[in-house]
Amino acid sequence: MLEKVLSKLNERLLTFGEAIREALREEMVKDERVFVMGEDVRLRGITKALWEEFGDERIINTPIAESAFTGAGLGAAITGMRPVVYHSRCDFTLYAMDSIVNQATKWTFHTGGQFKVPLVIRVGTGGYRGSGCHHSQSLESLYMNVPGIDVVMPSTPYDAKGLLKTALMMEHPAMFFEHNQLWNLEGAVPEKEYKIPFGAADVKKEGKDVSIVTVGFMVHKALEAAKQLIEENIDVEVIDLRTLIPLDKKSIVDSVKKTGRLITIEESCKTGGVGAEVAAIVVENAFDQLKASLMRIANPDAMVPYKDLNEAYILPQVDDIVETVRKIIQ
Amino acid sequence: MSNIDRIDLIDLYRKLFLTRHYDETLRKLAEEDVWNFYHGIIGEEAVPVGVCTNLREDDYVIPVHRTQMGAMIAKGTSLEKLTAELFGRSTGHCHGVAGTHIGCAETGILGKTGILGAGLPIAVGVGLSIKLRKTDQVVAVFFGDGLSSEGNFHESLNMASIWKLPVIFVLENNLYALTTPAKEVISVENLAIRARGYDIPGVTLDGNDVVKIYNASKDAVDRARNGMGPTLIECKTYRILGHSGTGLDEDAGYRTLEEVETWRKKDPVKLFREKLLREEILSKEEAIEIEFEARIAIESAVKFALESPFPTREEVMGLSVREGVK
Numbered sequence: 001m002l003e004k005v006l007s008k009l010n011e012r013l014l015t016f017g018e019a020i021r022e023a024l025r026e027e028m029v030k031d032e033r034v035f036v037m038g039e040d041v042r043l044r045g046i047t048k049a050l051w052e053e054f055g056d057e058r059i060i061n062t063p064i065a066e067s068a069f070t071g072a073g074l075g076a077a078i079t080g081m082r083p084v085v086y087h088s089r090c091d092f093t094l095y096a097m098d099s100i101v102n103q104a105t106k107w108t109f110h111t112g113g114q115f116k117v118p119l120v121i122r123v124g125t126g127g128y129r130g131s132g133c134h135h136s137q138s139l140e141s142l143y144m145n146v147p148g149i150d151v152v153m154p155s156t157p158y159d160a161k162g163l164l165k166t167a168l169m170m171e172h173p174a175m176f177f178e179h180n181q182l183w184n185l186e187g188a189v190p191e192k193e194y195k196i197p198f199g200a201a202d203v204k205k206e207g208k209d210v211s212i213v214t215v216g217f218m219v220h221k222a223l224e225a226a227k228q229l230i231e232e233n234i235d236v237e238v239i240d241l242r243t244l245i246p247l248d249k250k251s252i253v254d255s256v257k258k259t260g261r262l263i264t265i266e267e268s269c270k271t272g273g274v275g276a277e278v279a280a281i282v283v284e285n286a287f288d289q290l291k292a293s294l295m296r297i298a299n300p301d302a303m304v305p306y307k308d309l310n311e312a313y314i315l316p317q318v319d320d321i322v323e324t325v326r327k328i329i330q
Numbered sequence: 331m332s333n334i335d336r337i338d339l340i341d342l343y344r345k346l347f348l349t350r351h352y353d354e355t356l357r358k359l360a361e362e363d364v365w366n367f368y369h370g371i372i373g374e375e376a377v378p379v380g381v382c383t384n385l386r387e388d389d390y391v392i393p394v395h396r397t398q399m400g401a402m403i404a405k406g407t408s409l410e411k412l413t414a415e416l417f418g419r420s421t422g423h424c425h426g427v428a429g430t431h432i433g434c435a436e437t438g439i440l441g442k443t444g445i446l447g448a449g450l451p452i453a454v455g456v457g458l459s460i461k462l463r464k465t466d467q468v469v470a471v472f473f474g475d476g477l478s479s480e481g482n483f484h485e486s487l488n489m490a491s492i493w494k495l496p497v498i499f500v501l502e503n504n505l506y507a508l509t510t511p512a513k514e515v516i517s518v519e520n521l522a523i524r525a526r527g528y529d530i531p532g533v534t535l536d537g538n539d540v541v542k543i544y545n546a547s548k549d550a551v552d553r554a555r556n557g558m559g560p561t562l563i564e565c566k567t568y569r570i571l572g573h574s575g576t577g578l579d580e581d582a583g584y585r586t587l588e589e590v591e592t593w594r595k596k597d598p599v600k601l602f603r604e605k606l607l608r609e610e611i612l613s614k615e616e617a618i619e620i621e622f623e624a625r626i627a628i629e630s631a632v633k634f635a636l637e638s639p640f641p642t643r644e645e646v647m648g649l650s651v652r653e654g655v656k
Contacts, residue, residue: 037458068486081459112433115433
């Protein structure tokens with residue numbers, strides 16, 4: 001017990017952004033092929049310090065030309081480099097849809113495996129800061145529907161570093177979604193090198209009454225709700241998917257088999273979303289274990305409005321989760 | 331022509347003829363449903379052959395629909411594996427899953443995309459990769475007049491220019507984007523003028539003159555290799571056949587058979603052959619020998635392809651579904 005407390009005291013704390021920077025830095029030191037490219041990566045965001053350390057050739061400012069610089073990431077990837085392309089908001093990736101969906105995901109396939117695509121696309125994502133409908137979308141479920149690209153969405157500094165390290169060593173493309181509300185979140189990150197495999201969900205809180213399956217920033221909303229519900233003697237399990245592609249089906253099914261109840265939470269739209277996929281998996285694999293109809297909390301297929309108070313009409317809130325859990329328990 | 335070695339001139343003719351005869355053979359086989367899809371190159375052979383003959387084995391090419399066979403032949407791609415790929419066979423460069431979207435790592439053919447304009451940003455990335463790796467390779471990317479209207483064209487020329495990348499942009503202006511005349515949808519007559527807006531050299535050439543294309547692309551390749559940045563080469567040419575399939579699009583309503591006949595008289599393969607014979611660079615016997623060898627090579631490639639198996643389901647799925655991901 002004492003040892004546990006002491007080790008807790010000695011933990012090194014990093015913000016989510018610092019953890020990502022550390023993963024990038026470690027790989028940039030080790031591997032000259034790793035470089036970063038995107039809009040304003042030299043003076044803004046977490047890569048500023050990397051520019052100061054590694055210089056112009058490794059941290060490359062691009063014109064506002066999302067399609068071309070993302071396609072250029074692919075071109076560099078198939079000819080011996082390991083590019084990290086950055087879009088500060090997922091809304092901007094839509095200009096690069098062709099480069100991502102038609103090209104990067106398919107290049108290895110249609111060249112019969114001759115060319116590998118070690119391309120990481122870092123993407124800022126999500127709402128909760130009142131930036132309006134063009135700066136607040138959550139498009140992870142859109143990219144889930146495209147074969148050939150991994151979809152990663154960490155919720156903690158520890159996960160962010162470990163997952164990015166994995167992404168940086170792969171031979172195929174990954175989209176790495178970083179929620180804007182997480183960049184300044186602090187958490188323990190060990191100094192020792194580690195990686196987190198894709199397709200391995202993490203139980204962020206164990207519980208026996210309800211399984212909440214969620215991802216990214218929503219993990220924190222779920223944990224907050226779970227904390228409130230303890231007072232009502234409701235024991236919620238929170239499963240953090242960590243990667244949407246590949247998806248850890250086993251952890252989802254195992255948890256539902258234990259609790260018999262499923263709630264999914266996501267910031268993206270409900271129709272054809274993460275929750276829909278998770279629900280289908282549960283129905284396919286554990287239908288007879290369900291004690292109640294499953295429930296999905298998501299953006300109700302609506303635009304995200306300007307200003308945080310207005311956003312609350314649309315984006316999942318802790319109170320919504322608490323309510324839904326109470327309902328499913330009845 | 332005097333600045334080109336005799337041996338190189340003969341090499342150009344060999345590649346032109348091979349490309350022409352390969353296309354004619356494949357067209358017949360498409361009519362017989364041996365394979366699926368076809369964008370005939372007839373009339374435009376000089377562009378890829380003239381450019382790619384200047385490239386080294388370790389240089390890269392991103393070809394485009396119409397002229398890709400010429401680019402691959404000029405770059406030395408195996409005809410056997412190429413044909414097997416087009417026929418969807420397991421022995422093709424890409425296990426038969428790519429068809430015309432083929433790539434060939436051995437000869438630097440990075441792959442062709444079915445989305446027009448997508449190749450340009452990729453070429454920019456290849457140029458960036460060459461620059462970062464500090465080699466003296468170059469990359470040539472081919473595209474038509476139609477996709478000079480894509481945003482990618484403008485984004486890519488700008489990026490290649492600001493970073494002085496070793497990219498040769500080869501614009502095949504064959505006057506029509508499918509049925510749409512270039513003059514109807516493009517604001518300038520000569521697209522090479524657009525290079526000026528990005529502060530890079532741009533030239534407009536007779537796209538049926540292989541020597542002019544060879545010389546201009548040699549300059550562009552030299553510039554690129556020496557760190558002087560990209561060039562835009564516009565080749566004015568004409569496709570004799572229809573957009574796809576094996577007909578002439580005679581009923582498609584966008585061009586007349588008279589127009590086709592006018593361009594037939596500018597046949598880049600025939601004219602070059604006549605020129606070489608006239609200037610006694612090549613004897614008739616030598617020409618026939620080259621043509622005979624080309625026919626034999628193509629015949630044996632077709633035989634190899636037809637005798638090859640189709641890929642198994644496992645082979646196809648293995649390329650698209652990653653191990654360990656269910």
